[in-house]
Amino acid sequence: MAHIFSLTAAKLFMLFIFLSFTAQAQVADFNATVEAARGQTVYFNAWGGDDKINDYIEWAGDELKSRHGITVVHVKLADTAAAVSRILAEKTAGRDSGGSVDLLWVNGENFAAMKRNGLLQAEAWAESLPSWRYTDAAALPAIRLDFAEPTDGRESPWGRAQLVFVHDSARLATPPKNADALAEFIRANPGRFTYPQPPDFVGLSFLKQILLETVEDTAPLYQPAEDSDFDAVTAPLWDWLDAATPNLWRGGKAYPFNYPTQRQLLGDGEVDIAIAFNPSDASAAIARGELPDSVRTYIHDGGTLANVHFLAIPMNANAPEGARVLADFMLSPEAQLRKADPERWGDPTVLAMHRLDAKTRAAFDALPRGVATLSEAELGNTLAEPHPSWMAAIEAGWRQRYGSGS
Amino acid sequence: MRAGSWHHVAEAALLGLLVLPLAASCIGVILPAAGFFPALGGTGLSWQPMRDALATPGLATAITLTLGIALATTALALAASFAVLATFPGTRAGRWIGRACGPIIAVPPSAVAIGILFLLAPSGWFVRLISPWLTGFDRPPAFALVPDPYGGALVFALLAKEIPFLLLVSLAALSALPARRLIDTGRSLGYGRAATWIYLVLPLVYRRIRLPLAAVMIFALSVIDMPRLLGPSLPPPLAILAVEGFEHAELARRLPAAFLACLQIGVTLLALLVWRAGELLAGAVLSMARRRGRRIRQAGVVMVPVALAGLVPPVAAVAGLAAAAIWSVTASWFFPAALPTAYSLRAWGRIDTLAPALLNSLGLAVAASLLATGIVLLMVVLNDKGKRPLLRLAIYAPLLVPQVSLVLGLQAVLVWFWLDGTWLAMLWIHALFICPFAYLIIAPAAAAMDQRYIAVAASLGAGPGSRYLRVALPMLAPAITTALFVGVSVSVALYLPSLFAGGGRITTVTLEAVALASGGSRQMAGVAAMLQLAIPLLIFILLRFWQHRRYGKFAGMRAGGLH
Numbered sequence: 001m002a003h004i005f006s007l008t009a010a011k012l013f014m015l016f017i018f019l020s021f022t023a024q025a026q027v028a029d030f031n032a033t034v035e036a037a038r039g040q041t042v043y044f045n046a047w048g049g050d051d052k053i054n055d056y057i058e059w060a061g062d063e064l065k066s067r068h069g070i071t072v073v074h075v076k077l078a079d080t081a082a083a084v085s086r087i088l089a090e091k092t093a094g095r096d097s098g099g100s101v102d103l104l105w106v107n108g109e110n111f112a113a114m115k116r117n118g119l120l121q122a123e124a125w126a127e128s129l130p131s132w133r134y135t136d137a138a139a140l141p142a143i144r145l146d147f148a149e150p151t152d153g154r155e156s157p158w159g160r161a162q163l164v165f166v167h168d169s170a171r172l173a174t175p176p177k178n179a180d181a182l183a184e185f186i187r188a189n190p191g192r193f194t195y196p197q198p199p200d201f202v203g204l205s206f207l208k209q210i211l212l213e214t215v216e217d218t219a220p221l222y223q224p225a226e227d228s229d230f231d232a233v234t235a236p237l238w239d240w241l242d243a244a245t246p247n248l249w250r251g252g253k254a255y256p257f258n259y260p261t262q263r264q265l266l267g268d269g270e271v272d273i274a275i276a277f278n279p280s281d282a283s284a285a286i287a288r289g290e291l292p293d294s295v296r297t298y299i300h301d302g303g304t305l306a307n308v309h310f311l312a313i314p315m316n317a318n319a320p321e322g323a324r325v326l327a328d329f330m331l332s333p334e335a336q337l338r339k340a341d342p343e344r345w346g347d348p349t350v351l352a353m354h355r356l357d358a359k360t361r362a363a364f365d366a367l368p369r370g371v372a373t374l375s376e377a378e379l380g381n382t383l384a385e386p387h388p389s390w391m392a393a394i395e396a397g398w399r400q401r402y403g404s405g406s
Numbered sequence: 407m408r409a410g411s412w413h414h415v416a417e418a419a420l421l422g423l424l425v426l427p428l429a430a431s432c433i434g435v436i437l438p439a440a441g442f443f444p445a446l447g448g449t450g451l452s453w454q455p456m457r458d459a460l461a462t463p464g465l466a467t468a469i470t471l472t473l474g475i476a477l478a479t480t481a482l483a484l485a486a487s488f489a490v491l492a493t494f495p496g497t498r499a500g501r502w503i504g505r506a507c508g509p510i511i512a513v514p515p516s517a518v519a520i521g522i523l524f525l526l527a528p529s530g531w532f533v534r535l536i537s538p539w540l541t542g543f544d545r546p547p548a549f550a551l552v553p554d555p556y557g558g559a560l561v562f563a564l565l566a567k568e569i570p571f572l573l574l575v576s577l578a579a580l581s582a583l584p585a586r587r588l589i590d591t592g593r594s595l596g597y598g599r600a601a602t603w604i605y606l607v608l609p610l611v612y613r614r615i616r617l618p619l620a621a622v623m624i625f626a627l628s629v630i631d632m633p634r635l636l637g638p639s640l641p642p643p644l645a646i647l648a649v650e651g652f653e654h655a656e657l658a659r660r661l662p663a664a665f666l667a668c669l670q671i672g673v674t675l676l677a678l679l680v681w682r683a684g685e686l687l688a689g690a691v692l693s694m695a696r697r698r699g700r701r702i703r704q705a706g707v708v709m710v711p712v713a714l715a716g717l718v719p720p721v722a723a724v725a726g727l728a729a730a731a732i733w734s735v736t737a738s739w740f741f742p743a744a745l746p747t748a749y750s751l752r753a754w755g756r757i758d759t760l761a762p763a764l765l766n767s768l769g770l771a772v773a774a775s776l777l778a779t780g781i782v783l784l785m786v787v788l789n790d791k792g793k794r795p796l797l798r799l800a801i802y803a804p805l806l807v808p809q810v811s812l813v814l815g816l817q818a819v820l821v822w823f824w825l826d827g828t829w830l831a832m833l834w835i836h837a838l839f840i841c842p843f844a845y846l847i848i849a850p851a852a853a854a855m856d857q858r859y860i861a862v863a864a865s866l867g868a869g870p871g872s873r874y875l876r877v878a879l880p881m882l883a884p885a886i887t888t889a890l891f892v893g894v895s896v897s898v899a900l901y902l903p904s905l906f907a908g909g910g911r912i913t914t915v916t917l918e919a920v921a922l923a924s925g926g927s928r929q930m931a932g933v934a935a936m937l938q939l940a941i942p943l944l945i946f947i948l949l950r951f952w953q954h955r956r957y958g959k960f961a962g963m964r965a966g967g968l969h
Contacts (some may be wrong), residue, residue, distance in 0.1 A: 043910070048918075049926070051759075058759070073911070075910035075911065076917075076918065078921045079653050085653065085657070089817055089818055089826075092443065092445035092821070093821045093822040100909045100910060101910075113655050113656065113657050117657055191548045199650075199655070250548075254639055254640060257634070257639070259926075263926055267740065268546050268741045269546060269740075270528065270529060270545065270546045270548075288752075288929075290927065292740060399462075400463055402640070403463035405555065
């Protein structure tokens with residue numbers, strides 16, 4: 001048996017050598033990337049509507065400047081699609097390098113659109129980043145599947161999000177915790193519920209949430225929408241909305257512009273429930289004095305939509321090396337820990353705890369939770385995002401039915 | 407001044423500077439509307455974008471809404487500004503109103519919209535002030551007042567900007583007319599003050615402000631940032647529908663959006679035609695009444711309430727800005743408290759992150775206004791006898807073509823020439839949008855300039871250059887300072903053109919303000935509104951001070967000043 005053992009040991013040893021060699025080669029590769037990135041300016045295009053996030057990005061930029069001599073400029077977007085449009089305009093003009101966007105905060109529909117239209121770097125770069133080793137795609141498949149669309153290593157995971165509902169416990173003690181109960185609540189309390197107007201991301205996510213809760217069989221939702229009978233699959237959603245719409249805020253003739261606007265309506269007491277895609281959003285709003293401290297969050301009993309957001313490099317990026325170094329830094333345990341801190345941002349990490357050293361794990365465990373934030377265990381109940389094609393189809397259906405306000 | 411060959415060179419350069427980008431941007435928007443867009447696989451012409459665009463839910467409502475908003479804004483702004491002009495001339499109130507116009511038109515539209523929202527929304531300051539003691543509300547009322555489904559709140563906010571604007575241009579027009587003599591004549595024939603004004607002065611003033619009036623209408627048709635805060639959203643006005651298509655994650659949506667941008671030009675023409683028909687009708691009625699010698703004594707009775715009503719929107723805008731100022735130092739302020747329950751300077755503490763945008767806006771506003779004013783002064787020389795209608799049309803084009811239609815095509819052109827995100831592009835586009843305003847202000851002043859001064863200078867032996875520099879320019883100084891000031895306000899307020907030309911790399915206060923407002927923090931929106939105010943007001947004070955020091959002694963010779 002000894003020789004078998006030694007053979008296996010030898011194989012293992014060779015495997016180990018091979019692995020460490022490739023790992024070293026990757027590190028060497030990445031060192032070359034870091035060298036090439038020195039002196040570059042990275043135009044990081046990211047939604048700029050939140051001070052905390054903006055501060056966090058500024059911190060990351062300062063770190064990259066002092067560590068690697070890379071300048072990070074945060075281009076504050078009102079809408080991610082605007083940057084996608086710009087890249088498309090550049091491609092139209094035949095600009096294959098020297099583009100205006102180096103790194104883009106993106107996921108779902110925008111990523112799918114970029115992938116489909118050839119706006120991404122062709123190379124699979126994300127899984128060769130040194131920080132990738134702290135993730136575990138088996139435990140969190142969503143870091144390789146962006147809304148059921150394979151990432152193909154062309155975007156690097158940055159953070160996690162989950163749909164949560166927000167209510168003021170002083171005005172609404174027991175919130176409705178499933179689609180049917182919500183329908184009943186809306187019927188009994190006209191004008192007290194609304195959702196952000198599609199194509200707003202959170203508004204569409206709410207529609208997907210209701211669809212996932214009301215359909216008999218969710219399987220078709222994870223395949224391209226073209227493959228199924230759209231009207232038949234989505235009928236329960238439209239039934240639900242047809243019943244609810246007349247009793248929505250403003251009688252369903254107007255909707256809040258986006259989720260922060262809806263949060264204002266909750267703060268003003270115009271509606272009883274708000275929706276957010278970040279579990280710690282309500283706690284942060286309480287700290288800023290935008291919501292009363294009696295506000296709490298909850299999720300539906302059957303779970304709520306959860307997804308991962310990413311960083312992508314466009315095909316014509318002017319500083320692709322610098323962009324990779326920034327993406328790698330954003331995925332590092334240090335940056336992820338700071339990002340998960342509700343004082344800094346409160347965006348859940350994409351790293352796998354069992355891949356981290358004990359000290360970092362303890363630091364994650366020790367993070368404070370805001371007064372209105374649910375625990376990881378309470379949040380645990382998640383629903384995967386449907387295929388991105390459903391988003392466009394649902395939006396078109398919504399516009400057809402409710403888009404003219406009559 | 408003799409038209410030498412350098413005139414032709416300058417004219418060609420100006421046309422190139424103004425007309426080329428316009429022509430190019432037209433192509434940039436018409437081609438995708440016709441289905442030609444290689445990056446998305448559209449290599450041939452097709453009707454599909456048009457069919458998709460026409461199938462947009464609520465399109466008919468959106469068009470009706472757009473027309474209604476534009477016509478209502480223009481008609482009401484005209485009526486109110488004329489009533490104010492006829493009611494308060496020569497009084498202390500009149501002088502005060504005239505002086506207040508400048509600062510109010512300097513307030514960027516998005517800041518006005520933020521202010522009106524903070525004041526008049528169901529959860530706004532006004533309802534808070536009277537709740538719950540008067541209204542009994544412990545929650546904001548459920549009626550949809552601001553924003554409302556009919557665009558009323560939007561018209562109100564537009565009026566807050568346009569009434570002072572029309573007043574300012576009317577005052578400038580009036581200063582070139584023998585208004586007092588006309589009114590004295592009318593009164594000596596036994597007509598009332600209001601009737602005299604309507605019969606004799608109004609038609610003359612109106613003739614001189616038709617272009618600014620068209621600009622008001624086209625702005626109301628195509629404005630983006632105000633309706634996003636105050637306008638209806640189901641469906642929104644046409645311009646918003648077009649921009650939404652361009653910003654949509656589904657990239658193919660930009661083809662029908664390009665068609666909507668073209669449709670916007672059609673709607674603009676329709677609005678102008680409707681206005682022209684109204685003009686002819688009103689003119690016929692007026693001249694008939696005049697010929698029959700009607701005394702129209704009721705006019706005086708109606709005029710005063712209209713004038714007072716006309717002051718309401720600008721006053722509300724100022725009160726709204728006060729509300730924005732309070733929000734900027736608020737820690738928490740929940741309905742129905744009349745004032746914040748806790749104050750904090752936290753939002754102002756974030757001003758350091760806005761500093762680059764502030765500096766960019768300031769530099770851009772000053773440079774672009776100087777450039778545009780220089781171009782216009784050159785044009786005034788070239789166009790001194792009104793012989794070059796093409797040049798006039800070119801300079802007005804940015805006002806007369808809806809921003810959406812212009813800017814979306816312009817982006818394609820800038821990207822093509824690698825100019826997007828450069829200072830050159832920003833400067834150019836800002837100057838392009840300032841030029842028409844500068845021309846509106848300087849051209850009438852130049853036309854009204856007393857040529858005898860020039861003749862005197864010539865008789866004293868001054869050559870053409872010296873006459874221009876040492877006599878004409880100082881006489882135009884008030885108009886030039888007004889143009890610079892309006893230029894700064896226009897530049898600071900430009901949203902869509904800055905967004906597209908800046909390519910995200912050059913940010914401005916208004917871009918930051920709109921991005922921050924999307925984050926839903928009223929505190930930050932308040933700070934952003936205050937910063938948007940800061941630059942134009944600073945420039946306003948500096949220019950007034952300079953003009954006073956430098957040209958105060960020529961007060962009797964000037965035309966087109968800040969009043």
